[in-house]
Amino acid sequence: MKLSQIRYFVVVAEELHFGRAARRLHRSQPPVSRQIRLLEEELGVELFKRNTQSVTLTHAGKVFLREIQPVLNTIEHATDAAKRAAAGHIGTLSIGMTASIMFGILPRILTEFRQRYPDVVVNLRLATKAEQLAAVKECRLSVGLVRSLSQDPDLCHEALLDEPLEVAMGPSNPLAAKAQIQLKDLANEGFILYRGHSPTSVADKIISACHTAGFSPRIVQETDDMQSAAALAALGIGVTLIASSLKQLGLPGLVCRPVLQGTVPLTIRLYAVYMRSEISTELTAFLSLVRIMCQANQPESPV
Structure with missing residues (x-):
């Protein structure tokens, strides 16, 4: 049983007309009719009664529609969730920071990020620079926000x-x-x-x-x-x-x-510190937003 066959069946069941169903599916009518016949053969039951005047669901068709509709909805939701996760819209992001950074641009960045990515869970952790660097290396933090560089070659430092x-x-x-x-x-x-x-x-x-x-x-x-x-x-x-x-x-x-x-x-410079080998889609989205907002707030004459 193919997912496309299930989708075709649900649309035909909703329209009770093969021509209208085909138009909704952006297909010609013959392939839709053929897939419904293949589905009926696989199930071993007749799902629709067809004549020259109308198309109606059989009792088996009504039961199948009732049972398969939630399954199709779940599959479509899962497909959408997977695509959103791949784009960084779903997931978890752990951010470390020193307390002083909370008084700068970070609150605005977090507000904007949560508005853009409401399904990403953001965990904040106040920590010293040394604690952040250790947590980033151990993958307990996605990114650390610090005010000075470290000399650890395993860490990527990005000036913000x-x-x-x-x-x-x-x-x-x-x-x-x-x-x-x-x-x-x-x-x-x-x-x-x-x-x-x-x-x-x-x-x-x-x-x-x-x-x-x-x-x-x-x-x-x-x-x-x-x-x-x-x-x-x-x-x-x-x-x-x-x-x-x-x-x-x-x-x-x-x-x-x-x-x-x-x-x-x-x-004084603000840096993002992260493991180059551990850049998730959520972190990529966060860093992209941070770069944009920090650039917009950059002083005219930094040293």
Whole structure:
């Protein structure tokens, strides 16, 4: 029994007219009639009573229609689901991120992705960069979103967006009176920096930028994330550099000002990290949307 024969039978049963059924099926009438006869021969029953005036279902035909219609609907649903899954519209996507990324463009990306792909289950996991890299390699995460590169050759790093950095400080700091701040103006300030120094870490990028500006930062406190650094800065413990989107934290006493090196704003880069050998259709769809939305939000003068 062929699926096409079942489809032909259902349409003929609905139309009770071979000519109209053939037109609905975009076929000529003889092939439709032939397939119905072959189906009847295989079943060993007559499904239709035919004469020159009308076509009607036999009792066997009515029972067969009642039983086969749900089966056909299930097959058509499964076929559609398979095609949608192949296009990335159905499945599961596990996304890792550091907490600070939740205050940037990511919420808009997730909203848009869920609207476009409502049948893809999105699992979010807050994790440090090291935790994300390990989870991506072990296929527990589809993709990680981090603010610095790793040196692992097994991982693919894709630059997505350069976000402006801002100086975060308490309201009593004299620099809070400025509309924008040159990095060199922070030479005498105590810095709150991030742990985990490496040649590609956020902390080392800040230290390198300070060296370019002509000074070595005096570190008074280290912390694990930008939110903690911003909270300590708001208390007057020192100054720190945070992604501009973290101003949305709304911490009491937190003052943020754009930071420049000469005429160029300092920025921090956002990366997608994934295994090149484990790119699913869901991840392909997600990365495509991320690229489009990040490009639309790219600052004019990234560094």
